[in-house]
Amino acid sequence: MKSLFDEITLGKIEVQNRLVRSATFEYGADQEGRYGQKMYDIYENLAKGGVGLIITGMVGVDENARVTPFMVKTYDGTFTVELQKLTELVHRYGSKMVVQIAHCGVKVQKTDAGLPPVAASKLPDKDYRELSIKDIQLLIDSFVTAATRCKDAGADGIQIHASHGYLLSQFLSPVFNKRTDEYGGSIERRAKIVFDVYDAVRAAVGGHYPIWFKINSSDLEENGLTFEECQWVCERLADMGVDAIEVSGGISISPESAPARQVQGEQDEGYFYRQAGQIAEKCKTDIISVGGYRTPELLEKKLNEGEVKAISLCRPFICEPDLANRWQSGNLAKAQCISCSKCFSPGELSCKVFPQ
Ligand SMILES: Cc1cc2nc3c(=O)[nH]c(=O)nc-3n(C[C@H](O)[C@H](O)[C@H](O)COP(=O)(O)O)c2cc1C
Incomplete structure (x- = not known):
């Protein structure tokens, strides 16, 4: 019988419970794209709150990757030192930390150099720059550098963001990927970049360092990535040695394909x-389920229905960073979060309904 508060090994990381804070973009970097006090406060509060493991908000792997200037640059010279401080802070309270490394692709308004965004494919009427094969190689190298810096900083692992319509998800998705070379067409080809990134990162960080993925179970758009395709990609990643996969969904180009949905009731x-x-039934890797979890009894029920190993939550931890401690202390009232997603408002991360 699984309990939320079992100490387990999740994706090669020993954690104090099965509760994970899903990646949550903080709008928290300073003007130079660095971690600073604002970020340290967010993460200290979360770690104090007893969550087993925190997946950081996405951080950008290169100068074309960031969706706003307030996204952390992994390619800034200070990144490793600042991340090391953040990691030590989180560890002080017994929590673990995985860094989500990402490239936002066409969701970027302007690159650091003020240029149009880079894309899997040039689409009609869109001011995108299609990545050449050489650009793809450079992109893979930047994921490698970012991952290596996270490892050097003492982070417990990395999560490669391949969901929600960001660049790797754009490659996986026929909605965005119209390429006719080895990176486009069948799912085997659309997923090639994901496998290439994994292989290169694994070669750089070694066999023991935890590499996780976040992936869409489907794009939730007509002609998007399907569940069967996602399942195939996950099986392949598991066979290749990926340590954990967080299963989400949606490419976020319409209300129907939003990854963060309304939750009216259980x-x-x-x-x-x-x-x-x-x-989880098919894959030889740890599976984390995300999306709308609010009631502790329901979380435990879902954990016990099958092979899912941990549950991750995002919005509930924005208004209640101490949610894990609250539940562990026996106060099992469901999370306060009403899933309005007003926490998404650009410029700041905060709950507008239950201000801290
Ligand atoms: C404010 C906000 C920021 C988010 N930032 C990220 C992110 O950086 N990376 C990511 O993979 N998902 C991000 N998400 C999606 C969440 O991780 C999660 O998949 C989604 O919100 C569903 O979980 P929930 O119902 O517990 O909120 C974000 C969601 C919100 C509301």
Whole structure:
């Protein structure tokens, strides 16, 4: 019988419970794209709050990767030192930390140099620059550098962001990927960049360092990535040695494909659970389920229904960073979060309904 508060090994990391803070972009970097006090405060509060493991908000792997100037640059000379401080802070309270490394692709308004965004494909009427094969090699190298810096900083692992319509997800998705070379077409080809990034990062960080992925169970758009395709990619990644996969969904180009949905009641909780459960049955890697979890009894029920190993939450930890401690202390009232997603408002990360 699984309990939320089992000490387990998750994706090669020993954690104090099965609760994970899913990656949550903080708008928290300073003008230079660096971690600073604002970030340290967010992470200290979360770690104090007892969550088993924190996946950081996405950080950018190169100068074309950042969706706003307030996204952390992994390619800044100070990144390793500042991340080391952040990691030590989190470890002080017994929590663990995985850094989500990302490239936002066409979701970037302007690159650091003020240029149009880079893309899997040039699409009609869009001011995108299609990545050449050489650019793809450089992109893979930048994921490697970012991952190596996270390892050097003492982070417990990295999560490669391949979901929610960001660049790797754009490659996986036929909505964005119209390439006719080895990186476009069948799912084997659309997923090639994901496998190439994994292989290169693994070669650089070694066999023991935890490499996790976040992936869409489907794009939730017509002609998008399907569940069967996602399942195939996950099986392949698991066979290649990926340590954990967080199963999400949606490429976020319409309200229907939003990864963070409305949750009106228990019937809406765990809206990607079924897909995560099916993937967990087939894959030889740890599966984390994200999406709308709010009620502790329901989380435990879902953990015990199948092979999902941990549950991750995002919005509930914005208004209640101490949620894990609250539940562990026996106060099992469901998370306060009403899933309005107003925390998404650009410029700051805060709960507008229950201000701290
Ligand atoms: C304010 C905000 C920021 C987010 N930032 C990220 C991010 O940086 N990376 C990511 O993979 N998902 C991000 N997400 C999506 C969440 O990790 C999660 O998949 C989604 O919100 C569903 O979980 P929830 O119902 O527990 O909020 C973000 C969501 C919100 C609301």
